[in-house]
Amino acid sequence: MRRLDYNSVLQTLVNFIEKSVNETNASGVVIGISGGIDSATVAYLSVRALGKERVLGLTMPYYENRDVEDARLVCESLGIECRVINIKPTVDSFILGLGFEPDRKSMGNIMSRTRMVLLYAHANQMNCLVLGTSNRSEFLTGYFTKWGDGASDYAPLINLYKTEVWEIAKLLGVPRRIIEKKPTAGLWEGQTDEDEMGISYRLLDEILWRLVDLKMPKDEIAEELGISIERVEHVERLVKSSEHKRHLPQGPTF
Numbered sequence: 001m002r003r004l005d006y007n008s009v010l011q012t013l014v015n016f017i018e019k020s021v022n023e024t025n026a027s028g029v030v031i032g033i034s035g036g037i038d039s040a041t042v043a044y045l046s047v048r049a050l051g052k053e054r055v056l057g058l059t060m061p062y063y064e065n066r067d068v069e070d071a072r073l074v075c076e077s078l079g080i081e082c083r084v085i086n087i088k089p090t091v092d093s094f095i096l097g098l099g100f101e102p103d104r105k106s107m108g109n110i111m112s113r114t115r116m117v118l119l120y121a122h123a124n125q126m127n128c129l130v131l132g133t134s135n136r137s138e139f140l141t142g143y144f145t146k147w148g149d150g151a152s153d154y155a156p157l158i159n160l161y162k163t164e165v166w167e168i169a170k171l172l173g174v175p176r177r178i179i180e181k182k183p184t185a186g187l188w189e190g191q192t193d194e195d196e197m198g199i200s201y202r203l204l205d206e207i208l209w210r211l212v213d214l215k216m217p218k219d220e221i222a223e224e225l226g227i228s229i230e231r232v233e234h235v236e237r238l239v240k241s242s243e244h245k246r247h248l249p250q251g252p253t254f
């Protein structure tokens, strides 16, 4: 992987948030706090950039599990306001209105888009910006809901791989319990990112960096990492098939 000076990356992230908020005359930021590491990292960076009074955390559970406790742990350790909104009634009423039984992926995407609606309602009302939490590993593989968690005003982590986010989180002092948790979108019980994508983040990031940033031939990547070419091709397919998620909607030009 590339070697970054994480202290300097951290300062760049803090400066970026401060500048984005000040230049837009926003009062502060709203962040969806899941209890996972990406949102915790964005919250920690935001408090460094803006102070705790200008950061609002929204925890929006669908399932009853430990994630709400973890989200509270993040907010309490930072001293930021944490509002909990149970999205089950809203999501269930969407499903009732559909007239068909959505599969678990469609249902998960409804959950993600419901959270987006709630984040923007708070941003509108409070003159705040929505900070996204997507990282480069998710962005390049399309591992996010289009117009759901992929939607935000600024996304400070978008150019950092997941393995790099882990390093920044350690430097920030994010609670260990949050750092050590298995990454999960939490869209269905037992879901984990690495199972669904079929690869560990450590290997994914090594492949993505060579494939996308260094533009290395696939056979060289496989040889250098001591893996089969099929694994590299799997990642390449994820990148290619999610191209549409990295652009605004296209139309013909005249």
Ligand SMILES: Nc1ncnc2c1ncn2[C@@H]1O[C@H](COP(=O)(O)OP(=O)(O)OC[C@H]2O[C@@H]([n+]3cccc(C(=O)O)c3)[C@H](O)[C@@H]2O)[C@@H](O)[C@H]1O
Pocket: 105, 108, 109, 112, 138, 142, 143, 144, 145, 146, 148, 149, 184, 185, 186, 187, 193, 196, 244
């Ligand atoms: N070629 C193309 N050009 C333009 N648009 C295209 C398209 N192919 C599909 N589409 C559109 O995109 C839609 C599919 O995209 P989308 O609706 O996002 O749905 P999809 O990519 O199928 O599912 C979202 C994935 O992201 C994961 N996720 C979601 C939320 C959070 C996290 C997390 O890590 O926390 C992960 C989730 O587990 C799932 O694997 C299609 O229904 C279609 O409308």
Ligand SMILES: Nc1ncnc2c1ncn2[C@@H]1O[C@H](COP(=O)(O)OP(=O)(O)OP(=O)(O)O)[C@@H](O)[C@H]1O
Pocket: 031, 032, 033, 034, 035, 036, 037, 038, 039, 040, 058, 059, 060, 061, 062, 067, 115, 133, 138, 149, 182, 183, 184, 185, 186, 193
């Ligand atoms: N229950 C939730 N309450 C509030 N926001 C949520 C919830 N679930 C997901 N989100 C939002 O969607 C984002 C995307 O989820 P994702 O799982 O990629 O990140 P994470 O949970 O912060 O970290 P990890 O990937 O390690 O689980 C979260 O960072 C958060 O902003």
Ligand SMILES: [Mg+2]
Pocket: 034, 036, 037, 183, 184, 185, 186
């Ligand atoms: Mg998560």
